[in-house]
Amino acid sequence: MRLRAFVGALIVLAAVPLSLRSGFAQDCKKIRAGERVYNNYCLTCHGENLVSSGQTFDLRRLRAEDRSRFEISVNNGKGQMPPWKGALTSEEIDQLWHYVRANSHESKPTCRE
Secondary structure, X not given: OHHHHHHXXXXXXXXXXXXXXXXXXXXXXXXXXXXXXXXXXXXXXXXXXXXXXXXXXXXXXXXXXXXHHHHHHHHHOEOOEOOOEOOEOHHHHHHHHHHHHHOOOOOOOOOOO
16 A cells, blocks of 8 residues: 555656646746847847846846736836837737746746757
8 A cells, every 4th residue: 555655656746847847848938939029129228138228227126026017017118118008919028027037136047048
């Protein structure tokens, strides 16, 4: 009986890394897609690789709990930033958020080419 329970536990534990890797791969896809969105729409003002020249907000300072604030600013604009509502889909904004968060000051690099 103990052997059967042990084998069952090993099977469950072996499946966990597979599910984590699958989620990680999906996040990497979103991050890469977000980088393309960023390069097409945001790079000019917010800088290459999210490094601001100091003239605009440093997106790397956004924390996980700032997602709503980020989406409102992207959709409605803020200060000199124009609104992107209608120009960017909600999927593109989600991808952009994943890219920003992957490169934030609190995050460690996650996706490698």
